Amino acid sequence: MSNIGKQYQENVWGLRHVDLQVQPGILGLLGPNGAGKSTLMRLLATISEPSEGTITWNGVGIRENPEEIRRILGYLPQDFGVYPHLSAHEFLNYMAAVKGISGKAAEKRIDELLGLLHLYDVRKRRIGSFSGGMKQRIGIAQALLNDPKLLIIDEPTIGLDPAERLSFRNLLTDLSGERLIIFSTHIVSDIEATADRIAILSKGRLISDSNPGELLRHVQGKVWNVVIPESQLQEARAKWLISATVRREDGLLLRVVSETPPNEQATAVHAGIEDAYLYLSAG
Numbered sequence: 634m635s636n637i638g639k640q641y642q643e644n645v646w647g648l649r650h651v652d653l654q655v656q657p658g659i660l661g662l663l664g665p666n667g668a669g670k671s672t673l674m675r676l677l678a679t680i681s682e683p684s685e686g687t688i689t690w691n692g693v694g695i696r697e698n699p700e701e702i703r704r705i706l707g708y709l710p711q712d713f714g715v716y717p718h719l720s721a722h723e724f725l726n727y728m729a730a731v732k733g734i735s736g737k738a739a740e741k742r743i744d745e746l747l748g749l750l751h752l753y754d755v756r757k758r759r760i761g762s763f764s765g766g767m768k769q770r771i772g773i774a775q776a777l778l779n780d781p782k783l784l785i786i787d788e789p790t791i792g793l794d795p796a797e798r799l800s801f802r803n804l805l806t807d808l809s810g811e812r813l814i815i816f817s818t819h820i821v822s823d824i825e826a827t828a829d830r831i832a833i834l835s836k837g838r839l840i841s842d843s844n845p846g847e848l849l850r851h852v853q854g855k856v857w858n859v860v861i862p863e864s865q866l867q868e869a870r871a872k873w874l875i876s877a878t879v880r881r882e883d884g885l886l887l888r889v890v891s892e893t894p895p896n897e898q899a900t901a902v903h904a905g906i907e908d909a910y911l912y913l914s915a916g
């Protein structure tokens with residue numbers, strides 16, 4: 634996509650001047666609420682059209698030829714509604730029909746996906762009785778019905794408990810291979826564990842697009858541990874960029890991102906993606 638902009642109202646741009654080239658792998662879209670992640674995903678999924686710029690897939694403009702991308706697309710929106718009264722199997726059968734997959738091919742694919750997403754044993758249960766993680770897996774299963782080359786998942790880890798979050802990360806890795814998976818989150822650890830490329834959005838702008846190693850290079854040698862008395866936290870927040878705080882017996886252990894040691898007792902520590910995200914977002 635090149636020079637993409639999406640204007641919602643006179644002075645409201647969901648995205649502005651975004652250039653992004655994609656290739657197979659896992660692309661994590663990272664940004665706070667309102668950064669433009671869903672907007673970008675909806676544009677790619679051809680749910681909405683850009684106000685500026687062009688998006689091409691294999692050299693073909695998707696505005697003129699939306700079918701070019703829809704054929705190979707699997708999309709799980711953030712507010713995906715499942716049908717609580719249908720069983721997992723009935724729901725996938727219905728979604729397959731909507732997508733024009735029927736007969737033996739549909740049956741085979743549905744069984745494969747129920748297995749892949751660990752839903753086979755509960756395939757006859759009503760979706761309304763599923764946990765958050767199971768609902769999310771059924772959402773991913775429907776997105777995979779057409780074996781998409783491009784899989785877009787909007788904020789997939791919202792509402793998941795820690796164990797479900799972990800299995801989601803494993804699932805993403807299992808699903809990648811030849812396809813491109815784009816998923817969004819505002820939680821750095823979700824991205825850190827899975828993405829081979831990280832795009833950071835802030836206020837509708839793409840502020841970074843690189844692999845994790847390159848991202849870390851921005852903050853290498855700039856991350857420090859500092860212990861302060863708890864009473865000085867407010868003051869510390871005002872002068873330092875703090876990426877983590879841990880309460881200890883001898884005070885508060887702060888993780889600070891700074892070009893130079895924040896004080897004489899500071900010790901250098903290895904940089905993480907969270908530090909880089911904070912550093913780049915602070916601009």
Ligand SMILES: Nc1ncnc2c1ncn2[C@@H]1O[C@H](COP(=O)(O)OP(=O)(O)OP(=O)(O)O)[C@@H](O)[C@H]1O
Nearest residue numbers: 641645646647664665666667668669670671672673
């Ligand atoms: N339909 C809309 N009408 C008006 N403004 C919108 C609309 N959709 C999004 N916006 C605005 O565009 C900006 C980007 O929103 P978007 O939903 O893409 O962000 P996001 O990063 O996905 O955040 P979230 O995680 O909260 O969904 C926000 O300021 C939002 O208020």
